C-alpha cells in the first residue's frame with residue numbers, strides 16, 4: 690500500500706489522489722524513475738569520475754604547486770643569476786597561484802557535486 694506523502698494515510702495502489710487530504714500520489718513512480726536513471730550507469734559514473742578528478746587535481750595543484758614554487762624560489766635565491774628577493778617573490782607568487790587554482794578546482798568539484806545531487 691502506498692502512503693500519502695502529505696498526511697501519511699494509506700492509499701489504494703491505483704489511486705492518483707489521497708482520499709484523506711487530496712494530495713497527489715505520484716511520489717513512488719517518480720522515485721523509481723530517478724533510481725533507474727541513477728542505475729543506468731555510464732553517465733552517472735562519468736560525472737562521479739569528473740568530480741573525483743577535479744578534487745584530485747585541486748589537491749595536487751595546491752600541494753604540488755606550493756612545493757614546486759618554493760623549490761623554484763630557493764633555486765633562484767641561491768643561484769648566481771637571481772637575488773634572494775627574486776626567489777622569495779617567485780615562491781610567494783607560485784604558492785598564491787597554486788592555492789587560487791587549487792581552491793577553484795575544489796570549489797568547482799563541490800558545485801558539480803551539488804548540481805549532480807539536485
Ligand SMILES: [Zn+2]
Pocket residue numbers: 693694695696697698707708709710711712
Ligand atoms: Zn493525504
